[in-house]
Amino acid sequence: MTSGLAIETRGLSKHFGQQAAVDHVDLAVPHGTVFGFLGPNGSGKTTTIRMLLGLAAASAGTVTLLGQEMPDKLHAVLPRVGALVEGPAFYPFLSGAANLHRLDSASPHTVPATRRARVQQALQRVGLEHAAGKRVHAYSLGMKQRLGIANALLSPRDLLVLDEPTNGLDPQGTREVRNLVRSLAHQGTTVFVSSHLLAEVDQMCTHAAVMSAGKLVAQGPLAELRQAGSTRLRLVTPDGGAARQILAGLGLVPGLGDAEGEPARSGRPGPQAPEPRRPQPDGETIVAALDASLQPAVLPEDVVARLVQAGVRVRGFAVERESLEDRFVALTGEGFDVAQ
Structure with missing residues (x-):
């Protein structure tokens, strides 16, 4: 990637009728960073992610993912991208391991000979090896969230996009996901994390962008965003x-x-008497x-x-x-x- 950016957008916009859900967003996500995508619920984060991954068509603007234009190069780019968007969906009466086997076999880019080992490794990385044979309908919300992350990690990824990855997790699970994200970044994977939990972003991310009402109001290294305050x-x-x-x-x-x-x-003196201290x-x-x-x-x-x-x-x-x-x-x- 000659630009040094894993994700770059120019004037990215999405309209639903007269409403601008995403309004001329210019994102710049450096390669190898843990990038927090912040904003209140309804600020346009998930819609932006869907356009990045080719799941929704943009009304205007351009998207470049891993140096390739989207959605034109979608089939070349997506095998290098792992994603968890809007919560995971699985076959409820299959086990966690069986779900991952099925999802992996649906991809034409995976190697069947290594499937069993890769599924086992992915379950271990998210702490679900003990529940590998358990049917997913008996999983808690946090366990389903971990299984979704495991699915995103079935193959080596250059970019990992996680939409609210700690949703439903207990404190221990949240800490494990945080450590997992850091380890992936140390291995060279760019991790793009959408969240409205400031404490998580503060502990996990190196860079951040802030969305408000569909607009990008700030972005850059987290340290610089902190220093910009009073x-x-x-x-x-x-x-x-x-x-x-x-x-x-x-x-x-x-x-x-x-x-x-x-x-x-x-x-400063005013027309009224000062309050007693x-x-x-x-x-x-x-x-x-x-x-x-x-x-x-x-x-x-x-x-x-x-x-x-x-x-x-x-x-x-x-x-x-x-x-x-x-x-x-x-x-x-x-x-x-x-x-x-």
Whole structure:
């Protein structure tokens, strides 16, 4: 892949009547990454995945998968892609192993001589070897989800597309899927994970993209998406007036908070009398936003040094960065489910 991208879309769109389910999405998924595809339910994630895999026709735009244009090169590309989309479907009265044998035999690209060994290995990788002979109708939702991932791993894959892979899994199963995804990435497989569970993406992925109402609102390395969020400084001092002057001189706008983490209130005088503050033994708590656009840049250690030089007594100082959840909710204006 000369572009270095496992997945690339340009202006990808899907309309249902007058409604734009996916609106001019430009995805860029680097090869060898674990890429989280984030967004609230109904934001267009699954529709996008269906277009990537040729399961739905795009209304506009282009899709390139593993360096090949889709859907023109579908038959050449899909044997190199494993996928679990919208939950797995199996023959309920066949065992898990029998289902995998049947699905593998339906592919013209697999080798019958290695089928039994590959099925056994796939079941072991997802922790289902003990239930290989059990009929699927007796499987739990989490077991069916694991069997779907096993089906996607029956043959070596350059790209693995997983739509909500931890759906229905208990904490142990979730951890096992997370470790499996990481091991696949270490072996060179690109893993594209669609999810609305921020905690899972935060622990599993190296890159991410955020969808909201059919539009792509952010994408890039996860570390960069975190850094794009806001940073606050929380200072505890008995010398509130002098501290606010120093902060203002550095270009920071100080407000008032408290030690228990209540929202900051504006420190500027207003037409109404300020709310009474509870006395604190260490002084008052001042919260100020650290603006990354300030030139020259102001670092937290610079703030502490200036306060100490001015004789301000610093009895507490903390740097509070916007969480991944805060950042994505700010981008989408909607809530996400957060894994426990």
